[in-house]
Amino acid sequence: MMLLMALVEVVNFPLVVCGGIVRGTARPWLAMYANLDGFYLLALPLGVVLAFKIALGLSGLLVGINWEEEGCKAQTLASVGCQAPE
Known part of the structure; x- marks a missing residue:
């Protein structure tokens, strides 16, 4: 990555710089x-090809959906602690 x-x-x-x-x-x-x-002509088609044809597929797009688990990881890293998601 x-x-x-x-x-x-x-x-x-x-x-x-050009911008x-x-x-x-x-x-x-x-x-x-x-x-x-x-x-629309470069990034979007390239993203679709990389997501669905080459890399992880739909699961690659949905990796960040589990917000409860990610929030728990963030709280653990911040030394706050959390309860594990069900």
């Missing part, structure tokens, strides 16, 4: 279209 996150950050930082340049040139409409196109 760390390798994937490192790859995402390598792609992300030039986008942030700042576009805002600095007073063309916010260009940044809007770039963000919409980047999300």
Whole structure:
């Protein structure tokens, strides 16, 4: 997972810099279209392919749904303690 996150950050930082340049040139409409196109034409299809075709499938999307267990883990890490979910 760390390798994937490192790859995402390598792609992300030039986008942030380019977004700042576009805002600095007073063309916010260009940044809007770039963000919409980047999300709907690149990120969304790539996310679907990675979730359903390559990686964990639907269970990979639902990993974070068990909020009671995750909350218990967070409280344990904060040394507050909690009761285990049923």
